Amino acid sequence: xxxxxxxxxxxxxxxxxxxxxxxxxxxxxxxxxxxxxxxxxxxxxxxxxxxxxxxxxxxxxxxxxxxxxxxxxxxxxxxxxxxxxxxxxxxxxxxxxxxxxxxxxxxxxxxxxxxxxxxxxxxxxxxxxxxxxxxxxxxxxxxxxxxxxxxxxxxxxxxxxxxxxxxxxxxxxxxxxxxxxxxxxxxxxxxxxxxxxxxxxxxxxxxxxxxxxxxxxxxxxxxxxxxxxxxxxxxxxxxxxxxxxxxxxxxxxxxxxxxxxxxxxxxxxxxxxxxxxxxxxxxxxxxxxxxxxxxxxxxxxxxxxxxxxxxxxxxxxxxxxxxxxxxxxxxxxxxxxxxxxxxxxxxxxxxxxxxxxxxxxxxxxxxxxxxxxxxxxxxxxxxxxxxxxxxxxxxxxxxxxxxxxxxxxxxxxxxxxxxxxxxxxxxxxxxxxxxxxxxxxxxxxxxxxxxxxxxxxxxxxxxxxxxxxxxxxxxxxxxxxxxxxxxxxxxxxxxxxxxx
Numbered sequence: 001x002x003x004x005x006x007x008x009x010x011x012x013x014x015x016x017x018x019x020x021x022x023x024x025x026x027x028x029x030x031x032x033x034x035x036x037x038x039x040x041x042x043x044x045x046x047x048x049x050x051x052x053x054x055x056x057x058x059x060x061x062x063x064x065x066x067x068x069x070x071x072x073x074x075x076x077x078x079x080x081x082x083x084x085x086x087x088x089x090x091x092x093x094x095x096x097x098x099x100x101x102x103x104x105x106x107x108x109x110x111x112x113x114x115x116x117x118x119x120x121x122x123x124x125x126x127x128x129x130x131x132x133x134x135x136x137x138x139x140x141x142x143x144x145x146x147x148x149x150x151x152x153x154x155x156x157x158x159x160x161x162x163x164x165x166x167x168x169x170x171x172x173x174x175x176x177x178x179x180x181x182x183x184x185x186x187x188x189x190x191x192x193x194x195x196x197x198x199x200x201x202x203x204x205x206x207x208x209x210x211x212x213x214x215x216x217x218x219x220x221x222x223x224x225x226x227x228x229x230x231x232x233x234x235x236x237x238x239x240x241x242x243x244x245x246x247x248x249x250x251x252x253x254x255x256x257x258x259x260x261x262x263x264x265x266x267x268x269x270x271x272x273x274x275x276x277x278x279x280x281x282x283x284x285x286x287x288x289x290x291x292x293x294x295x296x297x298x299x300x301x302x303x304x305x306x307x308x309x310x311x312x313x314x315x316x317x318x319x320x321x322x323x324x325x326x327x328x329x330x331x332x333x334x335x336x337x338x339x340x341x342x343x344x345x346x347x348x349x350x351x352x353x354x355x356x357x358x359x360x361x362x363x364x365x366x367x368x369x370x371x372x373x374x375x376x377x378x379x380x381x382x383x384x385x386x387x388x389x390x391x392x393x394x395x396x397x398x399x400x401x402x403x404x405x406x407x408x409x410x411x412x413x414x415x416x417x418x419x420x421x422x423x424x425x426x427x428x429x430x431x432x433x434x435x436x437x438x439x440x441x442x443x444x445x446x447x448x449x450x451x452x453x454x455x456x457x458x459x460x461x462x463x464x465x466x467x468x469x470x471x472x473x474x475x476x477x478x479x480x481x482x483x484x485x486x487x488x489x490x491x492x493x494x495x496x497x498x499x500x
Contacts, residue, residue, distance in 0.1 A: 101130035117145040118222040125253035129159040160233030178206040187235025193398040194425035198250040244375035259379035266412035281455040306474040398426035416463040
């Protein structure tokens with residue numbers, strides 16, 4: 001019978017001592033090996049020579065005692081039909097003194113790997129202050145294939161976390177003590193994430209730990225369940241720790257850390273940049289395609305505002321707004337006519353007009369370092385060419401659709417963000433900054449600006465250039481051939497076409 005803490009292990013103190021003697025350990029150079037007590041002096045040949053004769057004479061007796069203990073352990077196993085005793089251990093919140101939570105885990109798992117039918121997988125990241133508690137614990141299921149591995153790391157109260165528990169089982173064994181849950185937000189973070197080419201981490205609910213954020217991953221040879229007990233800083237920090245720790249089992253966290261350091265050392269540009277975007281707006285059964293270009297996306301003011309936005313209805317009819325400060329011109333591309341008017345005075349990077357990206361969308365360009373630190377964005381080890389330049393690929397890990405961030409290799413500037421089609425690692429219900437609710441674009445030929453109806457606006461691509469597409473993109477002078485004439489109304493939010 002399993003304990004409430006997933007903690008079961010073989011034999012007693014004697015059996016554990018024999019196991020430690022017979023199983024090799026991983027020892028890192030120039031660092032003490034993780035033992036039950038690091039303050040205990042090492043036993044060297046010189047030290048043995050300094051021991052008293054009675055101590056040296058007692059060694060054969062100790063060895064004999066160990067052999068007797070080993071025999072008892074083996075024969076007691078045979079008496080139970082080859083199964084080892086199922087003794088539950090009581091967890092202690094006092095962390096064992098270890099050199100490093102990660103290295104201690106590697107050493108400990110190497111000592112029990114022979115008991116498992118799968119190759120254990122360990123995280124390459126743990127939150128600061130993690131200390132390996134007594135373990136690992138191998139829960140014996142009667143056969144090697146049924147054995148499971150459990151590791152517990154504990155934290156001091158000041159860290160804001162209490163405990164991280166990792167449990168691994170053989171493929172087909174399921175998540176023992178846990179069950180699948182519906183993806184949802186917990187502590188401000190969405191609990192379902194993943195990286196390209198690796199299985200998704202899905203939310204779990206674990207018995208006796210319903211308040212602990214938990215995720216599980218199903219691999220070809222094993223199942224992995226990871227839970228984090230929130231501490232003084234609540235579920236928000238717990239979800240962050242859970243996200244980074246789990247993803248570090250898919251890709252080395254050192255790569256993420258190195259990229260974060262390099263990225264943070266390069267200042268992102270402010271003004272004198274041009275933001276381009278494509279988007280789709282949907283409301284009440286209608287759909288609009290939007291493509292736009294705007295200057296100074298981070299620091300734009302009303303007087304500096306320069307925009308060129310083309311809005312296309314499902315029918316194919318389109319208008320183009322050209323904005324220069326507080327004035328604008330709307331071009332009816334079908335009839336080659338134009339309308340001049342004042343443009344709405346709201347700051348577009350705050351409120352959005354005609355689907356211009358609001359501050360919540362452009363946030364992705366100047367806060368990537370923060371999102372990298374939170375584990376919401378992950379750096380891939382590959383580089384690709386984009387517009388004849390080499391770029392790094394970063395991925396959003398919990399979005400409803402696959403979302404890639406491209407960063408210039410030379411300047412570490414975010415140059416493009418693309419939200420593709422299909423299902424993303426966060427599931428269709430996951431939130432994303434690239435899907436917003438804002439005023440629908442209007443194709444009215446009598447007024448310029450957004451309508452009063454709200455749309456769901458999805459940005460499929462955003463990219464930065466140093467110059468506009470054309471020198472006259474923001475000119476209020478109508479193109480050659482456009483005249484001020486009777487202007488036809490396009491269909492707007494389900495209204496029938498009208499002619500003035």
